[in-house]
Amino acid sequence: MTAVATPKFEAANERKKSRRGFLLALPAYVYLSLFFALPLLSVVVYSFAKRTSTGGVALEDWNIDSYTKLGEPIVRDILLRSFTLAIITTVICLVLAYPFSYFLATRKASTRNIMLVFVMIPFWSNFLVRNYAWRVLLGNDGPVSRVTEGVGLGETTILFTPTAIVLGLVYGFLPFMILPLYAAVERMDWSLIEASRDLGATGMQTFRKVTFPLSLPGVIAGSILVFIPSLGAYVTPQILGGGKKTMLGSYIVTQFLTARNWPVGAAVSTVLMVVMLGATMLYFRKGGRTL
Amino acid sequence: MGDEMQDQAGGPMTAAVDIQSVTKRFGDVVAVDNVDLEIADGEFFAMLGPSGCGKTTTLRMIAGLEFPTEGSLKIFGEEVGTLPPNLRPVNTVFQNYALFPHMNVLDNVSFGLRMQGKDKRESAHAAQEMLELVQLGGMAKRKPDQLSGGQQQRVALARALVNKPKVLLLDEPLGALDLKLRQDMQNELKSLQRELGVSFVFVTHDQEEALTMSDRIAVMHDGKLLQVGTAEELYDQPVNRFVADFIGQTNLIDATVFDADMIVLANGTKIRAPNPYPAGDKVAMSLRPESISIGHVDEVPDEFRSTSLTGTVSDVIYLGHSHVYTVNVDWMPLEVRTNATPTSIKHEPGSEVAIWWDRRSDWVVPDEGHGA
Numbered sequence: 001m002t003a004v005a006t007p008k009f010e011a012a013n014e015r016k017k018s019r020r021g022f023l024l025a026l027p028a029y030v031y032l033s034l035f036f037a038l039p040l041l042s043v044v045v046y047s048f049a050k051r052t053s054t055g056g057v058a059l060e061d062w063n064i065d066s067y068t069k070l071g072e073p074i075v076r077d078i079l080l081r082s083f084t085l086a087i088i089t090t091v092i093c094l095v096l097a098y099p100f101s102y103f104l105a106t107r108k109a110s111t112r113n114i115m116l117v118f119v120m121i122p123f124w125s126n127f128l129v130r131n132y133a134w135r136v137l138l139g140n141d142g143p144v145s146r147v148t149e150g151v152g153l154g155e156t157t158i159l160f161t162p163t164a165i166v167l168g169l170v171y172g173f174l175p176f177m178i179l180p181l182y183a184a185v186e187r188m189d190w191s192l193i194e195a196s197r198d199l200g201a202t203g204m205q206t207f208r209k210v211t212f213p214l215s216l217p218g219v220i221a222g223s224i225l226v227f228i229p230s231l232g233a234y235v236t237p238q239i240l241g242g243g244k245k246t247m248l249g250s251y252i253v254t255q256f257l258t259a260r261n262w263p264v265g266a267a268v269s270t271v272l273m274v275v276m277l278g279a280t281m282l283y284f285r286k287g288g289r290t291l
Numbered sequence: 292m293g294d295e296m297q298d299q300a301g302g303p304m305t306a307a308v309d310i311q312s313v314t315k316r317f318g319d320v321v322a323v324d325n326v327d328l329e330i331a332d333g334e335f336f337a338m339l340g341p342s343g344c345g346k347t348t349t350l351r352m353i354a355g356l357e358f359p360t361e362g363s364l365k366i367f368g369e370e371v372g373t374l375p376p377n378l379r380p381v382n383t384v385f386q387n388y389a390l391f392p393h394m395n396v397l398d399n400v401s402f403g404l405r406m407q408g409k410d411k412r413e414s415a416h417a418a419q420e421m422l423e424l425v426q427l428g429g430m431a432k433r434k435p436d437q438l439s440g441g442q443q444q445r446v447a448l449a450r451a452l453v454n455k456p457k458v459l460l461l462d463e464p465l466g467a468l469d470l471k472l473r474q475d476m477q478n479e480l481k482s483l484q485r486e487l488g489v490s491f492v493f494v495t496h497d498q499e500e501a502l503t504m505s506d507r508i509a510v511m512h513d514g515k516l517l518q519v520g521t522a523e524e525l526y527d528q529p530v531n532r533f534v535a536d537f538i539g540q541t542n543l544i545d546a547t548v549f550d551a552d553m554i555v556l557a558n559g560t561k562i563r564a565p566n567p568y569p570a571g572d573k574v575a576m577s578l579r580p581e582s583i584s585i586g587h588v589d590e591v592p593d594e595f596r597s598t599s600l601t602g603t604v605s606d607v608i609y610l611g612h613s614h615v616y617t618v619n620v621d622w623m624p625l626e627v628r629t630n631a632t633p634t635s636i637k638h639e640p641g642s643e644v645a646i647w648w649d650r651r652s653d654w655v656v657p658d659e660g661h662g663a
Contacts, residue, residue: 189387189389191385191386191389192389192391194356194376194383194389195383195389195390195391196391196402197355197356197376197377198354198376198377198381198383198451199402199406199450199454200377200403200407200454201377202377202406209406214392214393
């Protein structure tokens with residue numbers, strides 16, 4: 001609608017409508033500003049602040065010491081480990097979820113719905129409880145260990161290792177990969193796959209040249225939805241990793257609660273947020289609208 | 292029919308597509324019911340029928356996108372029953388074109404050649420040439436969604452033809468185009484087919500499209516193949532009520548066979564209509580609106596006395612080039628179409644008229660249920 005072609009009363013009407021929309025959104029704006037944007041801003045502000053000798057924060061002597069601390073070997077190792085584990089988790093989720101989503105998308109509607117419910121069932125119980133359940137399963141005399149001992153493979157000792165963390169993260173976040181992938185594959189125009197086969201492509205070629213590229217928005221959406229919470233995971237590394245091999249989430253908590261170095265905790269949080277923001281923007285840049 | 296097909300030298304010719312006793316079931320649904328069909332090399336062949344008649348399923352079986360439940364399907368003599376589509380010498384133009392949205396036009400068209408292992412330069416060159424042929428040479432770098440419906444249609448055509456298929460399959464390719472564009476494309480498709488000399492198998496629900504474009508037409512209904520023939524054969528000699536009604540417009544008048552030369556209509560009128568059916572059989576007489584003449588009751592020429600009826604005009608529609616009358620003859624309305632010229636008389640609603648026709652233009656078909 002161009003301004004020239006719009007009669008005055010219509011323009012006024014437009015304005016009225018947009019004002020009404022703003023009023024409707026106002027409560028949400030206020031809530032989000034007070035309880036989301038402001039705290040977030042204070043995290044960023046704190047990350048440039050100075051730690052007092054008593055463990056408090058002095059909003060003076062602004063500096064970037066907390067960020068330079070991120071370059072220290074101990075912090076660098078934690079960053080590296082968190083990224084590595086998050087990437088491994090994402091890749092495993094993708095490899096597991098893709099065939100499943102494809103299978104799901106090609107079933108008839110009633111079967112699909114039942115299977116989707118199965119995917120959602122874990123969400124019905126508490127995340128913490130489910131992580132403890134894995135701890136019991138993987139423990140020294142847990143069922144998994146008994147089975148491996150029974151078949152002569154010896155005791156299972158993966159609890160409190162990075163393997164257990166990845167296992168827990170994959171278990172926890174797999175549905176976040178399945179759902180967008182399923183949505184992407186399900187909405188794909190099936191005749192494109194038929195066209196590809198008709199034009200002489202084998203099943204494998206069709207997957208590489210047509211199916212996968214077309215499901216890319218789902219792949220990216222799923223990967224971001226798994227990667228982001230994996231990177232900042234706290235509960236799973238604590239429970240299944242035993243807190244020994246610290247990941248970012250645990251490190252941040254330690255900085256705030258134990259070491260009482262709020263600026264460093266805030267700096268790590270800020271870096272994490274920037275990475276996530278970057279990933280999200282990358283996704284929207286790629287033209288995905290699956291979220 | 293296969294025995295009749297011979298090449299110039301007189302030897303037997305291999306059919307491009309040879310379908311024998313093919314049945315396709317989806318669960319309990321019989322989509323294609325025991326169809327026999329031969330399509331000659333270089334033929335423009337249409338499969339015509341209402342939606343759900345099995346024409347698309349038949350096409351998809353030729354393409355290899357569905358496999359027959361029973362029967363044999365040969366392409367140039369080679370049994371292809373369960374051969375996957377990528378190993379068949381046919382290509383398809385899909386109903387919604389099915390262009391790859393993530394590739395540009397050139398990559399779409401060269402896709403088939405690339406999949407056959409041709410190198411990139413060579414494929415791109417051949418694709419570009421094919422795009423020139425369909426007058427889209429300048430669109431190579433565009434994405435499909437930047438093209439109009441007609442252009443997408445041409446890309447789909449180029450993408451199929453660049454692979455030099457032995458048979459080109461087209462699934463309602465013109466369905467999404469507007470009328471003007473559709474007529475242009477009809478001519479273009481027809482001339483393209485003549486130029487390439489490849490068999491085109493064309494699925495449509497539009498009888499006019501089938502009549503104008505095709506060498507031969509197969510009419511399908513409820514999974515069954517009812518009749519195969521040229522446009523004239525289907526129009527003038529339909530095998531049953533369905534074909535008579537589906538191809539063009541017609542008046543179908545219920546009747547009973549009196550003898551080989553006469554039938555009796557519902558009101559007892561005897562009409563001259565040569566037919567091969569035994570006396571007493573229920574039949575229907577197909578009478579095309581344009582083969583009927585209309586006039587005053589006492590105007591009926593003597594030679595048409597045995598092929599005439601009287602009735603009352605209940606409606607007239609003026610179409611510029613013609614008048615379309617609805618004439619109530621006692622027990623049913625008949626449609627009559629006459630050329631409208633400045634000198635022709637218009638019969639107003641309510642007037643008593645006689646209608647008559649040449650006995651060679653009525654055609655007797657068996658009543659439905661008495662078999663196709």
